[in-house]
Amino acid sequence: MKKNEIDITQDDAQGMIKNCKGSQFFTVEFVKRTDGSTRIMNCRKGVQKGLKGGALSFNPTDHKLVGVYDIPKGGHRFISLDEIKRVSMGGKRYIVKN
Numbered sequence: 001m002k003k004n005e006i007d008i009t010q011d012d013a014q015g016m017i018k019n020c021k022g023s024q025f026f027t028v029e030f031v032k033r034t035d036g037s038t039r040i041m042n043c044r045k046g047v048q049k050g051l052k053g054g055a056l057s058f059n060p061t062d063h064k065l066v067g068v069y070d071i072p073k074g075g076h077r078f079i080s081l082d083e084i085k086r087v088s089m090g091g092k093r094y095i096v097k098n
Contacts, residue, residue: 032080
């Protein structure tokens with residue numbers, strides 16, 4: 001473990017992302033459910049840009065997903081909360097330990 005890394009549990013990581021204020025930027029590394037690949041995303045919650053106003057056909061919470069805005073790609077995405085590997089937030093880097 002590096003000096004600036006903090007070990008956390010999967011539950012801690014989920015709580016950090018769920019409770020993150022909308023204007024706070026963060027980076028998350030997680031495993032994509034669709035193909036099992038690892039994804040690193042710079043994002044933030046609460047962005048309204050680009051929303052069409054339609055309702056989702058499912059409840060993201062029921063599927064352990066949280067909606068974020070992907071800053072570099074400029075679009076809304078979902079993060080799989082049960083496969084988080086790393087979170088960088090508030091100048092600190094958190095590593096999820098199993």
